[in-house]
Amino acid sequence: MLLTITIIASIGFILAVMSFITGLQILRGNAETSKKMHRLNGFLAFAVFFILAVLIFFGKEQTTTLLFWALISGFILSYAKMRVVKNKRAYKYSSQIGFLLLVIWVIVLTQIIRHLS
């Protein structure tokens, strides 16, 4: 189970980094293809994040406080990101939220490797 969680977290982290890179591409103006890639990677990363959270919250492994709050913050930031990209006035904050999501992924991954596996 611990190995499964570590592998899932690793896949999620890769997708989050890919999503972050495509987000930077959008900022540089490489529009349509990057947008599609960003959306795909973002949704896949969120799906993996959701599975990971279910496995950790409802699994037998003891969660660290930092991991618990990182997962909760991840959900809040993902929701905020989805709202922000649809709102024209708040769109300028999407890159900051994207960066924070990547930070959350780093915390989640390191906490899982260090304390669970």
Add this chain to the structure above:
Amino acid sequence: MASLFLLTANLQAAMIHVPSDYKTIHESVEHASPGDTVMVGEGTYRENIQITKPLTIKSEKGSENTIVQAAVRKEPVFKVLNVDGAAITGFTATGSDTAGIYIRNSRNILITDNKTLKNDSGLRIYNTRNSLFRHNTANANEQFGIYLEASGENTIEKNTVESNKDKGIYLNASHNNSVQENSVKLNIWNGIILWLSNNNTVKDNTVFRNMYGIVIAESKDTALINNTNWPNIYLILPVVLAYLALILFFIEQKIFSLLEK
């Protein structure tokens, strides 16, 4: 003549049961004669036990079921002083601000199948010779898992030393010891450290994910044989995965541009 003496000694050696003969372990140790065996039944005992004569202290049901918590936190759970030939087997020793098992000025000591958890240190051994520390678990202690100072000709083997907040196995000014087949993982600082310690053998140990694996400082003639040493992957893995993500990003970009054509 010698065998006759041993036979007489064995005949005289008694078996004391805790809690049926005495309610506490330290009471039974006080009343035991050299060579006796104290057999401890399952349960949780709150006491500090000092051993100053050659005794065997064993649990009936193993370390999982026989837990000794330090009654006085600043004292060790088990303290062995000036003894030639004692054994402690099958206990969980916890809750001491000194050590789970503390041995000083002794020789021919056998420490096996114990768990020393959440103490200042798991095992602290000073000026002790010709002793065997085998199949013990020293986890989640505030400082060291197993600490030896000024001790020689000891064997530390097949122990599990994990998640201690400083060092896993620490040999300080200790010579001619053998550290072998131990599993030393996830200690915050060094996995195994030899400091001012000469002629030691470090063999067949698994040293995973400590800050530094095996550290040898100011020590001579150490035999390092067939140890497995992995770094702390929580520092490396995110970097490796980020590189992998970059490569996958380029592949994905190619796929998307091919699809759009």
